[in-house]
Amino acid sequence: MGEKLGRQSFCFANPPAIVTVANIVGPMEGQGPLGSQFDWVMDDLLFGEQTWERAESKMLRESAKLALRKINWQPQEVDYFLAGDLLNQITSANFAARGLEVPFLGLFGACSTLAESIIVGSMLIDGGFAGRVLLACSSHHNTAERQFRFPLEQGVQRPPFAQWTVTGSGAAALAAKSAGPVITMGTVGKVVDLGISDPNNMGAAMAPAAADTLISHFQDTGTDPSSYDLILTGDLGAVGSAALKDLMEKQGFQLGGKYNDCGLLIYDLKKQDVHAGGSGCGCSAAVFTASVFKQVQEGKYRKVLLAATGALMSPTSSQQGETIPCIAHAVVVESAALG
């Protein structure tokens, strides 16, 4: 059984464990600072498929299947598959689910989908509805770019504050009463929109949503930045991360040296041509599953607050002059020794 904490947060009677994780990334992510830590680096962006969209769905599916293989779970032993991605009608997730034969719940939180799926999956487990949950999310630079912005062939120049959509997928297997880092708390975000309408400037658009969720989390749970070994946002990039630190400081919260952003970790911003850093569902999914999870497992981090951020616009809403509604969902992952 769960328990509500304050307005937006919750904790678990029996914190579900993250039993294992898996990930697949593109060549560029493989050349980044975390390159050696990914399970599978694709040779090219097509991954043996005819289209980038099929490649993305295959990434999502194969990372989910790889997670199952690592712990020798059969799909028929999984109670629910939770997944989402950035594509219209979350087709990467839908087509991946087609091959799995597991009861499926589709989620859309844009780039916050990893945290959203961890939240819902943990709730289903602690609520008694599932023993085992598999979750996955993905993004692909080329599918996102041509869907949200311009045809790649057009070679449009990107502004310096633009971020680079990560080609990557991450999956995690959650279970009740199992070994592994545990999910102890979480905070579900509200939609926040401070009026930014440039879909190239998502870091700045998402920073207020991240601040809103982090502050709610600290207030609801009686924690503060010093309670965590690492506070990690999903894909604010260089511009959004700086904005978040400012916003938090104005509200009396010093994130300090404990703070980092997956969009800054996945690429070498000095050497790789990614402008303000990484973005996309695959950004937090790949960084969390390849690097952060292992460090929690090894006890290097005992308590991590992951706040994945999502920009909830569509190309149509942007063309119609709408500003960008944003959200951030947060989860606390602790090493098992504390669980």
Place this chain on the structure above:
Amino acid sequence: MGEKLGRQSFCFANPPAIVTVANIVGPMEGQGPLGSQFDWVMDDLLFGEQTWERAESKMLRESAKLALRKINWQPQEVDYFLAGDLLNQITSANFAARGLEVPFLGLFGACSTLAESIIVGSMLIDGGFAGRVLLACSSHHNTAERQFRFPLEQGVQRPPFAQWTVTGSGAAALAAKSAGPVITMGTVGKVVDLGISDPNNMGAAMAPAAADTLISHFQDTGTDPSSYDLILTGDLGAVGSAALKDLMEKQGFQLGGKYNDCGLLIYDLKKQDVHAGGSGCGCSAAVFTASVFKQVQEGKYRKVLLAATGALMSPTSSQQGETIPCIAHAVVVESAALG
């Protein structure tokens, strides 16, 4: 606390109640057989907005707010808002959530979103994570048609088996230990794809998913068609409903006179030019909230099995030659006297 039943189904220790519902529909739905039962019939498809997309988001938001007003709940008393729709990146839901200031979880199940949101909402309540959940979903004929098929101005002729996307939204307020019809069981669908690739023929594409979920439901829960006063699918329309009855009969299940489909109920198929009937998230949402819910409330139906169906393709996946993955999620709604 929940309990799993078989492979795909579940029941609740304390069945959550549907405290109230609300809905808004377009002019054509207002002229249909259920016209007098809707809360709000729009004068035109723009609903006072500049674009159909804004009109759809307003429908979703206003039906959610209307549900709250009916029972005098304030948004700040609602623990979670769950919503989804058919538009790319579920913008109708995202923009509606922006105005509500309630912790938000975005869902995507295409036209199965009503059932998906009832399932997740009920699980959050019975799992102890929420006392009160607000859910809503929508579709709009003109936004869907131009997103999924052709510009309306083009006047493309529709094949006789095509369905008409309902302009409608439905919302429901769920709560623990409250008066009202209760949600007692549910079945989460698997993605089923039997190889239909024509996005005009969604009823036929979705029928196998509906059959799969209904059969799983009967097997998992030890029920059969005779256990229910009404078995209702979401939007199979004339073609899909006939296909479903055939498929079920071949598996030994006679749906008989207890079976109906929201896509057949919302329009007068003889008088209104809708070809094979209604479709869209708004189809089951409007029919369930305007008609079925009230009949459960009044005790006319004591036990209803609602299986909402969703076609999970995108225009891109169809153009790339993919077949249509489909899903159906089912919930059992019982009159309070039995709860």
